[in-house]
Amino acid sequence: MTSDLAVPGRGDAMSTAPAPGGGSAAFDGVDIAVLVLYFVLVLAVGFWSMWKTKRSTVDGYFLAGKSMTWWPVGASLFSSNVGSGHLIGLAGSGAAAGIGAIAYEWNGMFMALLLAWIFLPIYLASGVTTMPEYLQRRYAGRRTHLFIAVLSLFIYIFTKISVDMYAGALFIKMALQWDIYLALVLLLSVTALYTVAGGLAAVIYTDAAQTVIMLAGALVLMGFSFAKVGGWNALFEGYMDAIPSVRAANTTCGLPREDSFHIFRDPVDSDLPWPGLIVGMSIPSMWYWCSDQVIVQRSLAAKTLTHAKGGSLLAAYLKIVPFFAIMLPGMISRILYTDDVACADPERCKRICENPVGCSDTAYARLVVELLPAGLRGLMMAVMIAALVSSLTSVFNSASTIFTIDLWKTFRSGATEWELMIVGRVFVLTLVVASILWIPVIQASQGGQLFIYIQSISTYLQPPVSIIFFLGCFWTRTNEKGAFWGVAVGLTVGCTRMILDFIYPAPPCYEQDRRPAVVASVHYLYFSTLLSFITLTVVVLVSLATEKPGAEQIDRLTWFTRYAPREPTSSEVAGHEMAPVGLKPEDERARKDSASGARQPSRLLSALYWLCGMERRKKEAEKGAFRAEPVVPDLHLLKEDPRLKKVVNANLLLCLSVAVFVIGYWA
Numbered sequence: 244m245t246s247d248l249a250v251p252g253r254g255d256a257m258s259t260a261p262a263p264g265g266g267s268a269a270f271d272g273v274d275i276a277v278l279v280l281y282f283v284l285v286l287a288v289g290f291w292s293m294w295k296t297k298r299s300t301v302d303g304y305f306l307a308g309k310s311m312t313w314w315p316v317g318a319s320l321f322s323s324n325v326g327s328g329h330l331i332g333l334a335g336s337g338a339a340a341g342i343g344a345i346a347y348e349w350n351g352m353f354m355a356l357l358l359a360w361i362f363l364p365i366y367l368a369s370g371v372t373t374m375p376e377y378l379q380r381r382y383a384g385r386r387t388h389l390f391i392a393v394l395s396l397f398i399y400i401f402t403k404i405s406v407d408m409y410a411g412a413l414f415i416k417m418a419l420q421w422d423i424y425l426a427l428v429l430l431l432s433v434t435a436l437y438t439v440a441g442g443l444a445a446v447i448y449t450d451a452a453q454t455v456i457m458l459a460g461a462l463v464l465m466g467f468s469f470a471k472v473g474g475w476n477a478l479f480e481g482y483m484d485a486i487p488s489v490r491a492a493n494t495t496c497g498l499p500r501e502d503s504f505h506i507f508r509d510p511v512d513s514d515l516p517w518p519g520l521i522v523g524m525s526i527p528s529m530w531y532w533c534s535d536q537v538i539v540q541r542s543l544a545a546k547t548l549t550h551a552k553g554g555s556l557l558a559a560y561l562k563i564v565p566f567f568a569i570m571l572p573g574m575i576s577r578i579l580y581t582d583d584v585a586c587a588d589p590e591r592c593k594r595i596c597e598n599p600v601g602c603s604d605t606a607y608a609r610l611v612v613e614l615l616p617a618g619l620r621g622l623m624m625a626v627m628i629a630a631l632v633s634s635l636t637s638v639f640n641s642a643s644t645i646f647t648i649d650l651w652k653t654f655r656s657g658a659t660e661w662e663l664m665i666v667g668r669v670f671v672l673t674l675v676v677a678s679i680l681w682i683p684v685i686q687a688s689q690g691g692q693l694f695i696y697i698q699s700i701s702t703y704l705q706p707p708v709s710i711i712f713f714l715g716c717f718w719t720r721t722n723e724k725g726a727f728w729g730v731a732v733g734l735t736v737g738c739t740r741m742i743l744d745f746i747y748p749a750p751p752c753y754e755q756d757r758r759p760a761v762v763a764s765v766h767y768l769y770f771s772t773l774l775s776f777i778t779l780t781v782v783v784l785v786s787l788a789t790e791k792p793g794a795e796q797i798d799r800l801t802w803f804t805r806y807a808p809r810e811p812t813s814s815e816v817a818g819h820e821m822a823p824v825g826l827k828p829e830d831e832r833a834r835k836d837s838a839s840g841a842r843q844p845s846r847l848l849s850a851l852y853w854l855c856g857m858e859r860r861k862k863e864a865e866k867g868a869f870r871a872e873p874v875v876p877d878l879h880l881l882k883e884d885p886r887l888k889k890v891v892n893a894n895l896l897l898c899l900s901v902a903v904f905v906i907g908y909w910a
Contacts, residue, residue: 274621281456281625285632288452309543311447313550317557319450319541319637320355322457324558325565326634328403330461330627331410333565334573335604338584341482341503341574342909343515345566347698350524352559352902354532356895359555361802362533363542365716367880368805372543374536374712375649381715381800382723383792385653390730391708392649395536396642400677402700403537403638411631414608415624447541450637453629458561460626461568467614468572471579478571479504481578490587491753497587499577507910517910519768524698526775527705534712536641549883552891559898563905569607576606584609589751600751642674643667702771703741707733707778714782719797719804725786733778740770805881 336344371377375395379388415421472478483499490497502508507517532538545551577584584606586592589599596602611623647667652658658666707730714721740761747758756763765773798807 271617273618274624277618277621278624278628281628284452285449285629288449291448310546311541311544311550311554312546313553314557315447315451316541316545316551316554317561318454319447320538320554320558321561322450322454322630323537323541323634323637324351324562325457326403326407326410326630328406328410328634329565330569330607330630331414331604332406333569334576334607337570337573338577338606339601339603340500340514341505342566342570343502343506343508343513344698345570345909346506346515346520346906347524347528348562348565349902349906350520350528351532352562352898354525354528355555355559355562356898357529358533358539358542359548359552360895362712362716363539363551364548364881365800365802365805366539366543367548368799370799373645373648374534374539375645377800378711378715378726379649381796382721382726383796384723384727387711387723387727387730388649389653390727392645394704394708394734395645396674398701398704399537399638399642400674401704404635404642404674407631407634407638410604411627414611414627447544449632453632454561456622456629457626458564458568460622461564463619464610464615464623465568465572467619468575468610471614472575478575478578482574485577485581485585487582487585487587489582489591494753496752497585503574505910506906516766516768519766519772522775523702523766523768523771526709526771527698527701529713530705530709531701534708536645537637540641540644541637547883548881549887549891552895556891556894556898559902563901566905572610573603573606576610577603580606580609580613587752639671639674643670646670699744699767700741702767703737703744703774704734706771706775707737710775710778710782714779715801717802719801720786720791721782722786722789722792722796724789725782725784728785729778729782732781733774736777737774740767740774 333344333348366377369377369380371380373392375388375392378391379385382388469475469478472481482503485499487497500514502513506515507520508515510516510518542551542554545554582591583595584603586595586602592602593599596605598604608627611620611627615623644667647663647670651666652663655662710733711721711726711730715726743759743762744767747762750756750758797804799805
């Protein structure tokens, strides 16, 4: 073992023998008061949005009645993306390997703008509610539609819900020394309250409020971090000297990377090769920002296309902030608490964070419990909970939408809107259980870097889906057979690599790498590029070898045909039209029983109806008067005010220039 080097700025702040969990500062009454104030604020916003919006219809519950303006849309896009997994994972990646992982964030700036200017007009013209529904219309087949719907739910569990829950619980465990699963149960109880009750409108408005809280708290912690380390220059000098005192001799264990302050890294031997960043990163990122239900659903809720563009611009500008407010503080945490955050000995890591692989994911939480005074610790706890709750509610609502509209309604074509409202809410509980069961796998993955775990899994599952969405939107010759076989082959290859990664995890730095060559030598970003090429080849060859798609599979469903005049097909009307409550014999009997007073709901049931916004639906069911209108594609949604269009287009050029500058500066 080697000795630790002197580190400027580390001083007495380094903990030499921390208690498990790493936390040392106890939360006091002021912190608890701040937390209570946060919960009051969030619940107040949630209940206000429940009163303000119509929650008793599918459109109102899942798309907020398409009434959102640009600022809550943009704030919700940002907070849905930057959840607790980012606060913990991005800071942890900065502590472990420098600034390279920020490329994922800045790549997202381009993709958020690509959604609003290129993909969203197609989705609006088609009149869809979910992304699998778009595939159903574009390819006129159930198998691709159902395949992607199920895959989306698996991706949410593997890379979103479980990751955010683990990250948030890890933070609370360090701060309050609670059991990680107890923390999860308490957090999920609060999260489920307004997600189930309020629908997308409540989620978006609370996201907007929590974005302000997250940004304020993260910037405050950034200020304290830079003040403690000694400023910008001390960060650059101290990080390269932040070497743990206990590490394996004659190895790279615990040593900072030489390219820590570069985004573009060696194409062969680095952890993030630059060719992979350009191509292999962009394709999964395109799926996330341009065809993932969680993100697209927020843009579909905008009242006009211009407001959706404004929301994407706001989200893109805000994506610059995580570098300064999350990643750099994570790197400072390594300087201040080197032996703990950058531990390189499995036994020591096990004592510090109960994870022998590494403790870099404790970097952000360590700053909170060590640096901040009373009151501000409570604020940062609120920030972490806000990040967790905002991302979870977004995923819960979108996953519920996919399950209800794309799966349940497919097999229950006669389901009433009342039934769909109940199913959508109950499905959230199933997601929670499945995600909790997956958490132990995350703890042992990707060298303890949570953010890298998210990105690696994404590169195995998302490229095939990106390809069929992209070709569906921009190549009219793509047909259902090509899309299905392309995504089937692509996902088979991708899942094979993902399973191999779990079977052959990366060895510790002091052991020889004996993994198969396809795992050890092919970086996951290069594999993403290869997987995309395989999928593209299969889709093109099969599409060209089979029949052309009909007009009903193209009109209003591609970029080149988005203005095509046509009426909705009978299948589209049938797919959206809800059975009129009260016309079926069993419903008619229930209506008569209710009218005669034979079956009146209890007070408890009535309160539950009110909480879920379904009391109005109940009354309409009793009267047998409700019939949901079919969703008809409306070209008016694509029209923009000429003056506002010039404003958002000018901001588009400015935002692109800013993105190119920051990437070029740190490349």
